[in-house]
Amino acid sequence: AQSVTQLDSQVPVFEEAPVELRCNYSSSVSVYLFWYVQYPNQGLQLLLKYLSGSTLVKGINGFEAEFNKSQTSFHLRKPSVHISDTAEYFCAVSDREAAGNKLTFGGGTRVLVKP
């Protein structure tokens, strides 16, 4: 079984400032890692994913995340946010060994970008 903890439920940030969203996971097996974004009244959209290889993963809209196996973390960063980045962000994992692609999500971090 896996669990995902997003340490911040809300993150206010000024426009053009950097932002970091923290994600830690717990799992007895190897996992794949994901970040999704949910804009108001919309479904989830994949930002980026880590399957293997380089631990620094670049995604859409200027976001990147770094996988740290020893700290079981997958923090999301953006060097300069825009108003349009206001949304809720979800970290998720899936079991490498299991059939299918069942995602276990964290509780989400709501980002509010202020002008």
Add this chain to the structure above:
Amino acid sequence: EAGVAQSPRYKIIEKRQSVAFWCNPISGHATLYWYQQILGQGPKLLIQFQNNGVVDDSQLPKDRFSAERLKGVDSTLKIQPAKLEDSAVYLCASSVTGQVNTEAFFGQGTRLTVV
């Protein structure tokens, strides 16, 4: 390319009533997922279909929830009878296959309020 379609967008029912949600996945996507997203929490997988077969329904409360995917295309999720704690957004997602390297695309969801 049309996205994942869900209906209705909103539904309000009284406890003990029944309700059904409908999902039309992206054309050609073999895998379909239903997630439950309770306010303030991340989505939780209820059931995963591969074509018209069930891959994982371990977190589906089978005493009141049922789902089907006849002909391996559209899917319906039913709750009977509903409880107050079923109030949530029900998200449908689809992917080409159930493999982790294929992205799952999410619909806008159906927001259910049980009063």
